[in-house]
Amino acid sequence: xxxxxxxxxxxxxxxxxxxxxxxxxxxxxxxxxxxxxxxxxxxxxxxxxxxxxxxxxxxxxxxxxxxxxxxxxxxxxxxxxxxxxxxxxxxxxxxxxxxxxxxxxxxxxxxxxxxxxxxxxxxxxxxxxxxxxxxxxxxxxxxxxxxxxxxxxxxxxxxxxxxxxxxxxxxxxxxxxxxxxxxxxxxxxxxxxxxxxxxxxxxxxxxxxxxxxxxxxxxxxxxxxxxxxxxxxxxxxxxxxxxxxxxxxx
Amino acid sequence: xxxxxxxxxxxxxxxxxxxxxxxxxxxxxxxxxxxxxxxxxxxxxxxxxxxxxxxxxxxxxxxxxxxxxxxxxxxxxxxxxxxxxxxxxxxxxxxxxxxxxxxxxxxxxxxxxxxxxxxxxxxxxxxxxxxxxxxxxxxxxxxxxxxxxxxxxxxxxxxxxxxxxxxxxxxxxxxxxxxxxxxxxxxxxxxxxxxxxxxxxxxxxxxxxxxxxxxxxxxxxxxxxxxxxxxxxxxxxxxxxxxxxxxxxxxxxxxxxxxxxxxxxxxxxxxxxxxxxxxxxxxxxxxxxxxxxxxxxxxxxxxxxxxxxxxxxxxxxxxxxxxxxxxx
Amino acid sequence: xxxxxxxxxxxxxxxxxxxxxxxxxxxxxxxxxxxxxxxxxxxxxxxxxxxxxxxxxxxxxxxxxxxxxxxxxxxxxxxxxxxxxxxxxxxxxxxxxxxxxxxxxxxxxxxxxxxxxxxxxxxxxxxxxxxxxxxxxxxxxxxxxxxxxxxxxxxxxxxxxxxxxxxxxxxxxxxxxxxxxxxxxxxxxxxxxxxxxxxxxxxxxxxxxxxxxxxxxxxxxxxxxxxxxxxxxxxxxxxxxxxxxxxxxxxxxxxxxxxxxxxxxxxxxxxxxxxxxxxxxxxxxxxxxxxxxx
Numbered sequence: 001x002x003x004x005x006x007x008x009x010x011x012x013x014x015x016x017x018x019x020x021x022x023x024x025x026x027x028x029x030x031x032x033x034x035x036x037x038x039x040x041x042x043x044x045x046x047x048x049x050x051x052x053x054x055x056x057x058x059x060x061x062x063x064x065x066x067x068x069x070x071x072x073x074x075x076x077x078x079x080x081x082x083x084x085x086x087x088x089x090x091x092x093x094x095x096x097x098x099x100x101x102x103x104x105x106x107x108x109x110x111x112x113x114x115x116x117x118x119x120x121x122x123x124x125x126x127x128x129x130x131x132x133x134x135x136x137x138x139x140x141x142x143x144x145x146x147x148x149x150x151x152x153x154x155x156x157x158x159x160x161x162x163x164x165x166x167x168x169x170x171x172x173x174x175x176x177x178x179x180x181x182x183x184x185x186x187x188x189x190x191x192x193x194x195x196x197x198x199x200x201x202x203x204x205x206x207x208x209x210x211x212x213x214x215x216x217x218x219x220x221x222x223x224x225x226x227x228x229x230x231x232x233x234x235x236x237x238x239x240x241x242x243x244x245x246x247x248x249x250x
Numbered sequence: 251x252x253x254x255x256x257x258x259x260x261x262x263x264x265x266x267x268x269x270x271x272x273x274x275x276x277x278x279x280x281x282x283x284x285x286x287x288x289x290x291x292x293x294x295x296x297x298x299x300x301x302x303x304x305x306x307x308x309x310x311x312x313x314x315x316x317x318x319x320x321x322x323x324x325x326x327x328x329x330x331x332x333x334x335x336x337x338x339x340x341x342x343x344x345x346x347x348x349x350x351x352x353x354x355x356x357x358x359x360x361x362x363x364x365x366x367x368x369x370x371x372x373x374x375x376x377x378x379x380x381x382x383x384x385x386x387x388x389x390x391x392x393x394x395x396x397x398x399x400x401x402x403x404x405x406x407x408x409x410x411x412x413x414x415x416x417x418x419x420x421x422x423x424x425x426x427x428x429x430x431x432x433x434x435x436x437x438x439x440x441x442x443x444x445x446x447x448x449x450x451x452x453x454x455x456x457x458x459x460x461x462x463x464x465x466x467x468x469x470x471x472x473x474x475x476x477x478x479x480x481x482x483x484x485x486x487x488x489x490x491x492x493x494x495x496x497x498x499x500x501x502x503x504x505x506x507x508x509x510x511x512x513x514x515x516x517x518x519x520x521x522x523x524x525x526x527x528x529x530x531x532x533x534x535x536x537x538x539x540x541x542x543x544x545x546x547x548x549x550x551x552x553x554x555x556x557x558x559x560x561x562x563x564x565x566x567x568x569x570x571x572x573x574x575x576x577x578x
Numbered sequence: 579x580x581x582x583x584x585x586x587x588x589x590x591x592x593x594x595x596x597x598x599x600x601x602x603x604x605x606x607x608x609x610x611x612x613x614x615x616x617x618x619x620x621x622x623x624x625x626x627x628x629x630x631x632x633x634x635x636x637x638x639x640x641x642x643x644x645x646x647x648x649x650x651x652x653x654x655x656x657x658x659x660x661x662x663x664x665x666x667x668x669x670x671x672x673x674x675x676x677x678x679x680x681x682x683x684x685x686x687x688x689x690x691x692x693x694x695x696x697x698x699x700x701x702x703x704x705x706x707x708x709x710x711x712x713x714x715x716x717x718x719x720x721x722x723x724x725x726x727x728x729x730x731x732x733x734x735x736x737x738x739x740x741x742x743x744x745x746x747x748x749x750x751x752x753x754x755x756x757x758x759x760x761x762x763x764x765x766x767x768x769x770x771x772x773x774x775x776x777x778x779x780x781x782x783x784x785x786x787x788x789x790x791x792x793x794x795x796x797x798x799x800x801x802x803x804x805x806x807x808x809x810x811x812x813x814x815x816x817x818x819x820x821x822x823x824x825x826x827x828x829x830x831x832x833x834x835x836x837x838x839x840x841x842x843x844x845x846x847x848x849x850x851x852x853x854x855x856x857x858x859x860x861x862x863x864x865x866x867x868x869x870x871x872x
Binding site for chain 1 (some may be wrong): 294428429431432435436437438439440442443445447448449450451452453454455456457459465467510
């Protein structure tokens with residue numbers, strides 16, 4: 001589904017990522033882990049088109065999408081969430097999800113300002129669809145709340161709902177459990193599995209080892225900008241290099 | 251929860267009384283001086299709504315709006331007074347040309363953000379202003395351009411404040427209605443998304459660059475139409491109306507009324523147009539007042555009057571409520 | 579040969595206005611580098627310099643030197659007050675709010691100046707007479723020499739300050755990374771205040787030394803400020819030589835353009851350059867990379 005090949009990223013003299021390659025298998029949940037500063041978020045930013053890598057390629061379903069802008073990747077079925085949740089704070093929860101449906105609509109300035117009949121119909125379909133995703137994540141009751149006023153945990157769910165609204169092929173989640181309490185983390189784990197069951201490939205960067213070992217089918221370990229190991233959760237747990245990276249000099 | 255129909259009603263509940271009020275206003279003072287002032291409130295509302303779409307919704311600042319206003323005014327003035335074109339046709343042609351111009355300069359300029367965007371649009375505005383002053387052969391230079399005809403349709407010539415009031419407010423009300431539709435649509439959500447988090451908007455597939463440029467061009471087109479209407483109403487234009495100060499005045503209107511509120515733009519435009527008429531002294535102090543208002547509103551009432559006043563009333567009511575509880 | 583004489587004359591006058599733009603531009607750069615703000619009120623400090631000197635000189639009948647020192651002091655105080663009252667409370671504000679605040683500050687200062695001193699244009703006496711000095715075929719006024727001297731001294735002093743004093747180094751640290759600077763114990767808020775004070779002082783000096791040549795009024799700050807910004811943009815927002823060159827390039831181009839092409843469009847030159855640089859080379863003419871600010 002997603003193939004990262006030889007990604008290298010330098011910022012000035014600092015090498016954040018060095019020749020990182022791995023695959024995210026279709027329909028699986030792939031976890032990317034590593035100590036702080038391993039380059040996980042940088043990797044996500046490259047894959048989702050926010051940074052331009054110094055070298056290497058990214059393929060989505062066999063198509064070379066390196067250097068594609070995020071908005072173009074969105075239309076190709078790749079979407080992400082953010083570590084510090086990037087909601088549209090002054091818009092309602094429902095409107096946030098409707099922005100996720102942006103690519104599903106085609107009404108432009110003219111049709112929208114004139115309220116042409118098909119635009120009104122499209123708008124109605126979008127609302128219905130948005131409610132579907134609110135139900136999917138269990139936040140329907142918050143539809144009219146301003147997103148900026150949501151508690152953090154609900155914000156995560158909204159961000160997930162908004163991303164799902166794109167009906168992506170692959171969703172990249174940057175530390176989805178960060179800032180969640182244990183009950184919320186459990187709910188999140190169930191939600192991620194539900195996403196996978198609906199046929200969507202998931203890749204996530206995560207610190208919560210329990211969550212990662214619990215739900216991931218495959219794990220990629222990064223350390224100091226390089227890939228350290230790759231394998232099933234069991235293999236990773238038994239990998240001595242990984243253990244020393246986490247326990248040792250870090 | 252509000253379904254589509256009730257949302258529509260919700261908008262109508264505000265718009266219909268507003269429109270009726272505006273349309274009934276001339277009955278209160280038929281041919282008075284105030285009617286003339288309200289003609290300008292209409293033109294300024296048009297300009298403020300146009301800027302608000304860009305500044306309040308998409309979060310992109312423009313300090314060059316007076317240039318689009320001026321291009322509309324001079325374009326229409328030159329095409330009609332000098333070249334004898336039909337005023338309606340001139341208005342449409344100029345608006346289209348200004349739209350294309352804004353679209354073309356929008357692509358490079360809107361790549362800039364924040365302070366730099368402000369400076370670039372300001373620079374554009376000043377260049378246009380200098381051209382108005384210096385291209386004497388075409389614009390008449392500092393002494394202005396006169397002999398611009400009034401608009402006319404059928405047998406009616408829009409040559410009085412009363413007629414102009416209905417002409418301009420007709421167009422302004424229509425623009426307000428269309429803008430309300432726009433901001434509550436897919437496009438409007440895209441704009442507000444850019445404002446709140448540009449990176450998230452892009453990840454959601456919003457073509458941020460194109461949308462910014464489109465709204466910039468739309469804003470320029472509306473401003474150009476306002477300029478044409480201004481020229482046909484005044485039958486005379488001169489550069490001083492289109493300088494940097496006027497761009498700042500427009501920003502002030504939008505900020506005072508409320509960023510991201512269409513009705514707020516009307517409120518801001520009305521206040522800043524009426525105030526100088528009621529307070530004779532204001533004319534001497536105007537820039538002091540603008541400066542103070544810009545700072546004060548941004549610091550203490552960033553939502554503008556449309557949100558600030560209800561919030562203030564709410565807070566006072568709450569306080570009274572609390573006191574009642576204490577009493578009881 | 580006649581045209582060559584003219585050109586050298588244009589070059590000389592371009593150099594002196596360029597020096598003024600450089601001083602103002604450095605003021606922009608200092609505030610920008612410590613806060614990320616483009617201070618739209620920068621030009622008003624320039625206006626205050628000229629108008630205050632005139633006020634102390636004519637209304638209070640103080641000697642020129644005393645008037646100048648007082649004018650710089652008052653303008654600096656205005657800069658400090660502006661930072662304390664309008665900038666500091668807006669710590670986490672969006673760039674747009676800050677643009678609007680500094681524009682508000684700019685027209686507020688200008689408006690108050692207009693209320694106090696009226697709308698008339700005034701001339702400040704030159705510092706040391708009006709006898710032109712012959713330089714080859716071109717002539718130069720003693721005031722031009724003052725301009726060059728003051729600019730060079732101010733730029734050298736600011737260079738020394740930023741490179742060799744504790745507070746200067748602390749300000750550079752803030753410019754580089756204000757959070758990290760705060761973590762190592764630098765009082766970032768004080769450095770921001772300093773940057774406003776320094777650039778207000780520099781701006782007012784620019785306004786004082788140019789006023790005898792170009793006249794002064796409550797509204798000279800707009801154009802001078804914007805052109806100073808243009809100089810800083812050409813120089814890539816450097817608080818040193820880059821902006822000095824930026825100012826000189828702008829001053830000379832303006833002077834040549836006004837002399838050889840059209841004086842009416844002279845003011846447009848700065849803005850055309852400004853737009854071109856912003857759109858094509860936002861990092862300035864002399865720097866490589868670092869397009870962070872766009």
